[in-house]
Structures are given as C-alpha cells and as structure tokens.
Amino acid sequence: EIVMTQSPGTLSVSPGEGATLSCRASQSIRSNLAWYQQKPGQAPRLVIYGASTRATGIPARFSGSGSGTEFTLTISSLQPEDFAVYYCQQNNNWPLTFGGGTKVEIK
Amino acid sequence: EVQLVESGGGLVQPGRSLRLSCTASGFNFGDYAMGWFRQAPGKGLEWIGFIRSRSYGETTEYAASVKGRFTISKDDSKSIAFLQMNSLKTEDTAVYYCTRDPRGYNFGCPYFDYWGQGTLVTVSS
Secondary structure (H helix, E strand, O other): OOOEEEEOOEEEEOOOOOEEEEEEEOOOOOOOEEEEEEOOOOOOEEEEEOOOEEOOOOOOOEEEEEEOOEEEEEEOOOOHHHOOEEEEEEOOOOOOEEOOOEEEEEO | OOEEEEEOOEEEOOOOOEEEEEEEEOOOHHHOEEEEEEEOOOOOEEEEEEEOOHHHOOOEEEOOOOOOOEEEEEEOOOOEEEEEEOOOOHHHOEEEEEEEEOOOOOOOOOOOOEEOOOEEEEEOO
C-alpha cells in the first residue's frame, strides 16, 4: 500500500496571502495524484487531477505540481472560500490512498 | 447537472447488515465507474470500493478493511449504485460517500469528480 503524507497538518494564512501544501508518496506514483478540498459538513470537491490539471470550475489561483513522490498544491492568493481541509489521493495503485489532510485556516 | 444522492444510512447493531443506495442523475450512469468512500467522525477520507462500468464487466475493487464484508453493485436501468455492508463493526461508523470516476476508460486507477452529500452509518449496540 502506498502511504501518502501531507504537510503541514495545519497552515495559518491571512486572506490574500499564498499557501503551499505538500504531499509525499512512499513510492513513485508518476503524475497520478489528485487534490480535494473539503469544507466542514460538506463532501470533498475535486481541485486537481493528474498532479497539475485543474478540475472544472476551479479558479486559476489553484495550481498543482510535482511527479514521482513529491507534490505541491499552491493557492496563490487565498480567498475566504478557500479555507478548508485539503487531501491528496494517489490513483496509481490499488488500494487508493489519501494523505491525512492539511487544514488551511485563517490567521 | 450531475447529482449523486446517498440514502440508507442509520443506526445498526454490530454484526448486522445495511444497504446503502446512491441515486445518480444528470449523466449517462451506465457509462461511468463509481466509487465509495467513508469518513469516520473527525477523521480523514478512506476509499472502500470501486465498480467499473458494464463495458468493463462491472468488476470491483475493495479495500482490505471491507473486503469479504462489503459488496458494490449497480443497476444501470435505475441509475443506482449500491453498497451492501454485512457483519458491520463499530469501526465502520462513518459518513459514506458515493462518487463518480470521470475517466470513461479502464486503464489505471481512478480519481473522482462528483461526490454525493454522504449518509451517516452508526454501528453501535
């Protein structure tokens, strides 16, 4: 099973500032990585797939990068609606696995 | 508009069974593979199972934690996916989500573009 590790666990950011979230895989997953956003009481929402492709309706301030074992989700200028928990998910091998999440909170 | 609506959750005793349904609309259900996930209270996301479309034999994949106890199926004529959960344990308590794999092909492993709102399953005596 591929273990996904996200850091930091919590990121405190002021609105308008940028944020960088990290996700590491225990073995190479090529570019088979998705990012999801989850707000309290809501279902997850796909943000990025294929490590760097924005999902439908996702603003351009969200960008993904990386391949192999190291990945990054960058939010260039945080808007109030961006404060949430973000999860990475590998879709390279079964079983599908998630990182533990990064909570982006208002500073 | 794509919609996924889960139903069937509730309180169930350990060892008993429960069947969840996921009613889909807004897309050609039969052309898509579907996934099931869960999230225990205050915890992260866990993938539990996946069913391919009819074009790929409706074959399934399961997480080790549920394999042999949970079964996924789908009724394309009614646009419904099912999660049959047997021999439930207290650690199965979670919100259960159904999801859609947008890729439309069987190569590789999926990610998921639409999620239902979830249904809460509580396993307790």
